[in-house]
Structures are given as structure tokens and as C-alpha cells.
Amino acid sequence: MKPVEFDDAETYEPDEGWRRVAMAGSDRFSFEWFEKPPGHSSPMHDHENEQVCLCLDGELTVRTEDEATTLERFDSVWLDAWESHAVENTADERAVGLDVFAPGRSFDFWTDREDE
Template sequence: MERITAEELDSTEAVEGVHLSALAAGERMSLQEFRIEPGKDVPTHSHPHEQAGYLVRGELTFVVGEKNGEREEIVLQEGDSYVLPGGEPHAVSNDGDETAVGIDVFAPPRTDPDWKD
């Protein structure tokens, strides 16, 4: 077993007000913590990894399906979980009053995401 302690975490501000921390990673999946400040967003992007997540605190609005010209907004509340297929364009915004905090799981592992650059 490999243990990653809280002291070892390295948070990166990927875009203004969006803080990401790479957590544990195995051969088939990886974990990431996110913190998105009120009024901040993650621009539309995609990656080949399947992404499943859990919203620990706050509220987020996902915009998905833009690659086919269709656009769907999905509002997540604290305690909701979600899954996005690999390659699915998506954007996220925090329109609430508190910092949104959650955990994402990526498969295959996303051990070298572009936000670390």
C-alpha cells in the first residue's frame, strides 16, 4: 500500500480560483481533490480519461455535450456524484456563495495532467 499524507499534497491553481491537488494514483485510476471558489469556473475542456466525482461541499454547474452542438447544464448539489465519459467536453462553474470541494477519480490514471504545467 502506498500512503499519501496531507502534508505531501501539492495544490496548484489551475485557473484563477480553481485549486487542484493530485492525490493517490494506481495502475488503473487516480484521485484528485478540487476546490472551486465562488464565481470561478473551469473552461470547456476534455480528456481521454473517464471521470467520476463526488461533491463534498457546495454547488456546481456542469455544462456538457458541446461537441455535438447540444449543450446541457446540470446543477450538482452537495452529496451528488457524477460520471463523464472520456472525450466528453465539459465546463464547470461555481455560481454559489461558498467554495465547492470535491473528489474526482480518473481512469486510466491522470498522473500528469496539463494543469500541473
């Protein structure tokens, strides 16, 4: 067993107000808790990992090239590997979510990105 205390977990902020926290995981899967300020959107992106995005509080809109869905508290969406997507907080309040990735991934995905 490898417990992870939230306050001691590795944390990073890819953009101002967009905080991500690495929770328990392995190279086969990883969990990242995140918060987004109102109006914040990740850029459209894709990755080798399948992803489940679970909305814990607030409202998140997940867009792909073909469609969009708005998640409210405890709603989730599954994204296939290499499926281009963006996650946006479309509400006036902070949104909180949990991303699950398989296989697991490190923070390098966002910290080492080059802005276009």
C-alpha cells in the same frame, strides 16, 4: 499500501483560487481533491479519461455541449472519455469536490495547457 497525507500531497493551482490536490492513485485511476472559488469555471475541455466528479461541499454545475446538471453535497456525475465539459461553482460560497479519472492522469493536463 501507499498512504498520502493531504497536507503533504502534490498541489497545484491552475487558476487563482482553483486548487487541486493529487490524492492516492495509479496509472489506471487517479483522485484529485479540488476547491473552486465562487463564480470560477474551468474552460470547456475534454480528455481521454473517464471522470466521476463528486461534490463534497457547496454547489457545482457541470455542463456538457448538450446539458447541465447542478451537484449539491454528495451528488456526483459521470463523464465519458472525450466528452466536452466544464465545471463551475455557481454559488456564493467556496465549492469542494473530488475528481476520479480512469485511466489516471497527471497534473500536466492543466499545468501544461495553452490558454486559447
